Each structure stands twice: as structure tokens, then as C-alpha cells.
Amino acid sequence: xxxxxxxxxxxxxxxxxxxxxxxxxxxxxxxxxxxxxxxxxxxxxxxxxxxxxxxxxxxxxxxxxxxxxxxxxxxxxxxxxxxxxxxxxxxxxxxxxxxxxxxxxxxxxxxxxxxxxxxxxxxxxxxxxxxxxxxxxxxxxxxxxxxxxxxxxxxxxxxxxxxxxxxxxxxxxxxxxxxxxxxxxxxxxxxxxxxxxxxxxxxxxxxxxxxxxxxxxxxxxxxxxxxxxxxxxxxxxxxxxxxxxxxxxxxxxxxxxxxxxxxxxxxxxxxxxxxxxxxxxxxxxxxxxxxxxxxxxxxxxxxxxxxxxxxxxxxxxxxxxxxxxxxxxxxxxxxxxxxxxxxxxxxxxxxxxxxxxxxxxxxxxxxxxxxxxxxxxxxxxxxxxxxxxxxxxxxxxxxxxxxxxxxxxxxxxxxxxxxxxxxxxxxxxxxxxxxxxxxxxxxxxxxx
Numbered sequence: 354x355x356x357x358x359x360x361x362x363x364x365x366x367x368x369x370x371x372x373x374x375x376x377x378x379x380x381x382x383x384x385x386x387x388x389x390x391x392x393x394x395x396x397x398x399x400x401x402x403x404x405x406x407x408x409x410x411x412x413x414x415x416x417x418x419x420x421x422x423x424x425x426x427x428x429x430x431x432x433x434x435x436x437x438x439x440x441x442x443x444x445x446x447x448x449x450x451x452x453x454x455x456x457x458x459x460x461x462x463x464x465x466x467x468x469x470x471x472x473x474x475x476x477x478x479x480x481x482x483x484x485x486x487x488x489x490x491x492x493x494x495x496x497x498x499x500x501x502x503x504x505x506x507x508x509x510x511x512x513x514x515x516x517x518x519x520x521x522x523x524x525x526x527x528x529x530x531x532x533x534x535x536x537x538x539x540x541x542x543x544x545x546x547x548x549x550x551x552x553x554x555x556x557x558x559x560x561x562x563x564x565x566x567x568x569x570x571x572x573x574x575x576x577x578x579x580x581x582x583x584x585x586x587x588x589x590x591x592x593x594x595x596x597x598x599x600x601x602x603x604x605x606x607x608x609x610x611x612x613x614x615x616x617x618x619x620x621x622x623x624x625x626x627x628x629x630x631x632x633x634x635x636x637x638x639x640x641x642x643x644x645x646x647x648x649x650x651x652x653x654x655x656x657x658x659x660x661x662x663x664x665x666x667x668x669x670x671x672x673x674x675x676x677x678x679x680x681x682x683x684x685x686x687x688x689x690x691x692x693x694x695x696x697x698x699x700x701x702x703x704x705x706x707x708x709x710x711x712x713x714x715x716x717x718x719x720x721x722x723x724x725x726x727x728x729x730x731x732x733x734x735x736x737x738x739x740x741x742x743x744x745x746x747x748x749x750x751x752x753x754x755x756x757x758x759x760x761x762x763x764x765x766x767x768x769x770x771x772x773x774x775x776x777x778x779x780x781x782x783x784x785x786x787x788x789x790x791x792x793x794x795x796x797x798x799x800x801x
Contacts, residue, residue, distance in 0.1 A: 356477055357468070362452040365472045366428055371413065377471045378411040378426045378451070384459045384467070395422060418443055426451060442640060442780070444608055444624060450592065457594055457755075457762045458606075560693065560704040560743050569706065571686040571714075574749070575679035581747035582675045586775040588612045589674055589767060593625065596754070596765035599680045602627045605634065612777040613671040617645045620777040621674070642780050643671070649786040658782065662790035678749070678767055685739040685754045685765070687714040701745065708739040712756070733759045748772065 357365070369377065379396045383389050388399040396409040410422040415437035418425045422443055427434050430447035438445035446454070455464050456476065465476045563574045589611040593604035607625025621641040628634050639652045648663040663669055690710030696703050716734050737756040743749050751768040 356456055357452070357474075359449040359452055362455075363430070363448040365474075366448050366451070369428070369471065371428075373471060374413075374428045375411045377467065378409065380467060380470075381451075381455055381459070382409050384463050385454070439610060439612065439620075439622075440778075442622060453592075453594065453764060457764055560706070564693070568689075569686055569691050569708070571683045574686065574743070575683040577747040578682055578749045579672075579675050579679045584615065586614050586771070586773055587769050588771040588775045589678065589769055591678075591767040592765065594764040595758075595761060596763050599677055607637075611671065611674045612771075612775050613674070614775060614777055615645075616670045616672050617643055617665055618777070619643050619671045619674075620780060640780065640782075642783055642786070643669070644779065644783070649783065649790065651782050651786055660782075660786040660789040662786070678752075681752060681765070681767060682741070682749050684714045685712065685752060686741060688712050688737065688739065703745070703750070704743040706741045706743065708741075709737060712737050712739070715756075729758055 366374065366377075379389075379391075382396055382398055386398040390397045390399070392408070394410070398407045398409060407423040408421070409424045409426065410417065411426045411428065412418055412434065413428050415433050418434065418437045418441055420441050420443070424444045424446060425434070425438050426446040427448065430449070435445055435447075455467065459467075461476065468474060468476050560574070563570045563577070589609075591607075591609040593607040595603065595605065597603050598607075605626045605628055607623070607627070609625075610622045611619055612621075613619040619642075621643075623640075624638045626634055626636050639650055641648055641650045643649075643665060646665065648665055648669045650661045650663070651658050652661075667673075686706060686708045688708040688710045690708070692707045694705040694707075696705060712734060715729055715737075735757050739752065739754040741749050741752045748769060750770075752766065754763075754765040756763050
């Protein structure tokens with residue numbers, strides 16, 4: 354039996370009336386928090402052990418999102434809600450992310466009880482499909498998706514049965530497309546075999562060039578991703594649930610949004626809670642704006658916000674965020690088993706990569722220098738799945754990962770959208786940040 358898919362969950366959520374939706378959100382957050390109170394129609398979540406205090410608001414329209422809340426939970430995903438949340442500096446939780454919280458943020462018994470109460474069905478059931486990613490929903494919503502080829506890669510360690518189409522591992526929409534007359538053609542891929550090439554004149558990237566000896570060269574794909582993003586605008590969203598950042602921190606929960614106009618002009622928002630050995634929890638929350646000349650950061654303090662100004666060195670341009678994403682590509686797509694499917698999305702070729710088996714970058718020798726914080730003994734990682742979509746320019750449009758470590762569920766995801774059309778505006782606090790950091794600017798100008 355499979356857990357409810359994001360598409361099915363979105364339909365269930367949309368069928369709730371306003372009050373039932375609000376009650377479901379509040380009950381889910383109550384199951385995850387130490388203390389909660391109702392204040393002005395919002396749920397205020399308090400965690401005395403960490404000092405974390407959040408104001409959660411279920412929303413159905415952009416007019417309900419403002420700076421007075423911390424988390425906006427949407428009943429239906431919409432670009433106008435995302436834009437309003439970004440502008441207000443509010444964490445945005447669409448239905449797909451809410452599903453992840455319900456499945457992995459509370460124990461399964463609690464999740465099942467909530468599903469039965471509000472949706473009249475269990476978490477697992479015969480009508481549920483395999484757990485798909487929040488980012489993959491954007492492909493499922495496109496009616497023109499048609500599978501044109503399936504490439505089965507035989508891994509060095511373990512062979513994979515040829516994928517003939519449909520099934521729990523197929524992208525949303527496959528079944529409908531097959532019924533409509535779409536074709537699925539299995540293709541055996543050797544070292545010299547490529548998937549069907551596009552007829553575009555600009556020399557599209559063929560993801561099979563990253564296949565070597567029956568396995569994916571994730572390092573090469575990561576480099577291609579960075580190269581394809583060079584000098585392009587985009588919006589990047591990253592979510593951690595028990596996963597680790599490139600420096601080894603394990604984030605209990607973290608969200609990052611970066612809206613990039615160019616390498617030196619972008620808006621960045623980060624919010625997360627990470628744990629260290631012994632159970633201590635540290636909360637990190639800040640916003641940044643790079644104006645082309647300097648990077649400004651604001652952090653909310655107990656009395657008033659504090660501001661910092663930094664030189665836009667290589668480590669602080671938007672390229673650093675692309676580099677960080679490339680680390681995730683290299684880490685999570687290095688496995689012993691892989692299937693590659695080429696699909697058309699509104700006439701444009703997109704590759705779907707599904708990595709399973711043993712994640713070699715997570716389970717390699719944990720005593721390797723500099724890598725101990727990122728890796729686990731091989732026997733502790735199970736139920737591993739990583740799915741990525743790669744466009745023909747080489748950009749990894751989305752990556753969604755789930756696995757367990759010693760029974761603890763871990764999830765990670767990132768997604769890119771608004772490629773070539775992201776236009777971030779200076780945040781409301783920008784002028785104040787400049788005024789408050791003029792001394793920093795003078796120090797940088799004097800070479801101190």
C-alpha cells in the first residue's frame with residue numbers, strides 16, 4: 354500500500370471548507386508543538402526548550418498574508434500567494450509541503466488519525482500513489498505531458514528491470530497520457546547510445562552524456578547545472594527535514610528562498626532550526642539583499658532588528674547558491690541504481706532521473722576526512738529515493754529526496770522556477786539597512 358500522493362492530497366485539501374481547513378492545519382501544528390494558543394485567528398506555537406515562537410495562519414487569498422504572521426499555509430497553491438508571502442517575508446506552505454509535514458513531521462499514528470477525521474480515509478490506501486515530490490506537481494498539472502522514451506540504465510552493482518511505462522514510479526500523468534494514445538518505447542542504453550535528440554538549433558544538452566559505465570556521473574551533472582545557470586535569473590527554493598547542509602549541519606527543519614536577477618543582485622531569505630550532539634537546538638533566521646555593490650543582512654532581535662553589510666565577494670554572490678545546489682545534486686544522485694525517463698512538457702524535452710539503491714555519497718566510509726558529518730554507515734540508510742528533473746539547458750529543475758537513517762525519516766528538496774523572468778525588488782528594510790551600516794561601508798572603503 355502506498356501513502357497518499359501530492360496530487361491526491363491537494364484534491365482532498367481543496368474539498369475542505371474554510372473552517373475544516375483551518376482546523377486541520379491547527380491540529381497538525383498542535384501535534385508538532387509543545388505549547389499553542391489562539392490569538393486573533395492565528396495559531397501561536399511556542400517551544401520553551403528552544404525559544405521558538407511562530408504565528409501560523411491558514412490562508413485562501415493574498416490579502417490574508419502580511420508581516421504580522423510567520424507561516425502562511427495555503428489551501429490551494431498559487432503564484433500570487435507565493436509572491437505575496439515572499440514580499441512579506443513570510444514562510445509559505447503550499448499543499449505539497451503541508452502533505453510532507455503531515456507524513457513526516459508527526460508520527461504515522463497521529464497522521465492517520467488526522468486523515469481519517471478530516472478526509473475520511475487513512476494515510477495509506479489503494480487509491481494512493483507512490484509519494485511524489487512537491488516540485489513534481491508542476492509537471493503533473495501540464496496536460497500535454499507525453500512520454501516519448503524510457504532509458505533503462507543497468508547499474509554496475511545491481512541490475513534494474515526494464516521500465517515499460519506506468520506504475521508507481523512513473524511521473525504524474527503517465528497513465529492518462531497512455532490512455533490518450535501516448536507511446537512508451539523502452540531503449541537499452543550502452544555507452545555510445547543516446548536518447549532521441551531534439552531538433553532545436555541551439556544545441557540542447559542531452560542528459561545521457563552524464564551516463565558513464567551504466568551509472569550517472571553526478572559530479573559532471575552538478576557542474577553542468579552550475580554552467581547552465583550562469584547569468585540567468587531564477588527563483589530557488591530549498592527545504593530540509595532532518596537533512597544536512599554542505600557544511601554538515603543537520604537541519605531539523607529549514608527553508609531557503611533565493612530570488613536572483615543576476616550574480617550580484619538577489620533577495621535571500623533563510624529560516625531553520627538545527628541540532629547538535631546532545632539535543633541542543635539552534636534557531637537561525639535572517640534575510641539578505643544584494644544590490645549589486647554590497648550584501649545587506651537583517652536579523653530580528655529580541656528588541657529591534659540588527660543589520661550587517663558585507664562586500665560582495667565570491668562567497669556572497671548568487672553563484673554561491675548555485676554552487677550549494679550543485680553539492681546536493683552530486684551528493685543525492687550518486688547511487689547504485691538509476692532510471693532515466695525522457696518526457697515532453699508543453700513540447701519541451703525534460704529528463705526525469707530516479708536514483709534508488711545505495712546512495713554512495715551518503716554511505717561511503719564515514720571516517721573519510723571532512724565527510725564524517727555527511728555520511729552514515731551503509732546499514733543505517735534505507736528506503737532511499739531521489740528524483741530529479743533536468744531540462745535541456747542542463748538545469749536541474751527539481752530534486753526531491755527521501756530516506757530513513759536508523760528509522761528516522763529524512764527529506765530534502767529544491768526547485769527552480771521563473772527561469773529568465775525573476776525580477777526581485779529591494780525589500781522594505783533596505784533603506785534602513787543602508788543607513789544603519791554606513792559605518793561598515795566606510796570601514797570597507799578604507800580597506801580595514
